[in-house]
């Protein structure tokens with residue numbers, strides 16, 4: 001295995017699969033979903049690495065807490081710490097054997113930087129919250145994504161996760177209508193739950209909670225893992 005991130009393609013077996021969690025809208029749950037996804041893969045003994053592209057460094061904070069937790073450290077690459085741009089980050093060395101690279105994107109990413117990051121990813125996950133502002137922002141963001149040839153040509157699997165959802169609300173039904181029209185799969189509906197906040201504060205994730213504590217969310221995370229694996233070569 002190469003020590004550089006390089007440019008692995010999906011048909012190159014054994015190359016790390018790079019999942020980009022992205023949405024230009026701030027606060028929609030990118031870091032929460034990126035860290036939960038990393039922990040869910042790690043819990044299955046998959047060699048997982050997190051890349052924190054956000055100058056806020058929230059994922060890096062979580063990773064530090066995680067390192068001190070009984071669940072154990074998840075390796076990280078911090079674009080910020082290395083003071084490199086999105087594109088140069090890919091030249092940093094990866095731990096040998098890395099299977100999954102989870103990339104936490106910053107908010108307000110657009111134009112060339114968005115293009116560069118999408119270009120380096122194998123799978124896109126877009127968190128969306130059910131609020132009028134978030135729905136409008138999502139529509140603009142998806143439009144921006146479709147300016148990228150790789151997305152337009154459907155050369156990259158892409159899915160939406162509805163986040164912080166209160167089901168049985170009118171706004172959630174509005175979100176569902178928009179999502180149906182977009183024809184991008186919705187692979188999970190995550191509830192607005194304090195469990196995410198409490199887990200994050202301890203460097204943990206939903207999958208780390210004792211079995212049965214939040215079974216409804218655990219099922220959603222199983223769906224996410226199934227989808228991600230079905231779209232990868234790992």
Ligand SMILES: Nc1ncnc2c1ncn2[C@@H]1O[C@H](COP(=O)(O)OP(=O)(O)OP(=O)(O)O)[C@@H](O)[C@H]1O
Pocket residue numbers: 025026027028029030031032033054056058105106107163164165190191192193194196197200
């Ligand atoms: N499903 C959820 N239930 C409850 N709280 C949540 C959930 N998802 C995210 N949050 C909370 O919402 C806030 C924003 O989430 P998060 O930081 O993951 O968003 P983000 O998209 O990474 O934000 P930014 O654009 O600033 O990087 C955080 O306080 C987080 O704990």
Ligand SMILES: [Mg+2]
Pocket residue numbers: 030031032054058104105106
């Ligand atoms: Mg974030």
